[in-house]
Amino acid sequence: xxxxxxxxxxxxxxxxxxxxxxxxxxxxxxxxxxxxxxxxxxxxxxxxxxxxxxxxxxxxxxxxxxxxxxxxxxxxxxxxxxxxxxxxxxxxxxxxxxxxxxxxxxxxxxxx
Amino acid sequence: xxxxxxxxxxxxxxxxxxxxxxxxxxxxxxxxxxxxxxxxxxxxxxxxxxxxxxxxxxxxxxxxxxxxxxxxxxxxxxxxxxxxxxxxxxxxxxxxxxxxxxxxxxxxxxxxx
Numbered sequence: 001x002x003x004x005x006x007x008x009x010x011x012x013x014x015x016x017x018x019x020x021x022x023x024x025x026x027x028x029x030x031x032x033x034x035x036x037x038x039x040x041x042x043x044x045x046x047x048x049x050x051x052x053x054x055x056x057x058x059x060x061x062x063x064x065x066x067x068x069x070x071x072x073x074x075x076x077x078x079x080x081x082x083x084x085x086x087x088x089x090x091x092x093x094x095x096x097x098x099x100x101x102x103x104x105x106x107x108x109x110x111x112x
Numbered sequence: 113x114x115x116x117x118x119x120x121x122x123x124x125x126x127x128x129x130x131x132x133x134x135x136x137x138x139x140x141x142x143x144x145x146x147x148x149x150x151x152x153x154x155x156x157x158x159x160x161x162x163x164x165x166x167x168x169x170x171x172x173x174x175x176x177x178x179x180x181x182x183x184x185x186x187x188x189x190x191x192x193x194x195x196x197x198x199x200x201x202x203x204x205x206x207x208x209x210x211x212x213x214x215x216x217x218x219x220x221x222x223x224x225x
Contacts, residue, residue: 030211099160103154
């Protein structure tokens with residue numbers, strides 16, 4: 001029931017782009033994206049509620065393909081501050097915040 | 113405006129003992145969810161409390177129990193600790209039970225020896 005994230009890890013140079021994918025075998029209602037830096041709490045980035053919805057946050061954006069039960073997080077022109085582990089959290093149809101399932105995470109390292 | 117606060121930050125217990133972890137939600141939030149995060153893994157949902165009741169529960173044994181108080185703060189209790197219970201325990205709060213973002217505390221690092 002947990003979403004599957006890929007890749008497990010990414011190493012970038014500053015200014016490069018990355019895509020992180022999240023997929024579920026169950027019909028999804030919403031997808032949340034969070035970033036966790038080492039030793040810190042996960043921090044909310046964005047939520048996607050409707051199929052096809054795309055949201056942006058500075059140079060970080062995401063899309064949600066409801067038919068494929070997939071979401072992708074796009075990081076463009078990466079900055080050193082983007083380093084951390086990115087988690088997608090999914091909620092299935094019929095559930096609300098009660099049952100947020102998280103993927104195993106994608107560790108992103110941005111080097112100078 | 114204080115965010116989610118958890119105590120203690122670190123805890124070392126012996127196998128078989130019992131532990132209580134505490135969480136104060138962000139101001140204005142009335143829903144508290146607890147997660148277990150093993151090293152290198154994503155947070156695993158334990159349960160959620162709303163209106164002082166357990167609303168949903170993940171795949172965790174009855175050794176894991178909780179409570180929510182009238183001021184919305186919450187406790188997580190783990191009995192008969194196992195070595196495998198060693199993890200970071202995260203508390204997350206949100207307003208209501210809708211599709212709102214979760215606000216996480218910094219967690220309690222539990223080590224069972």
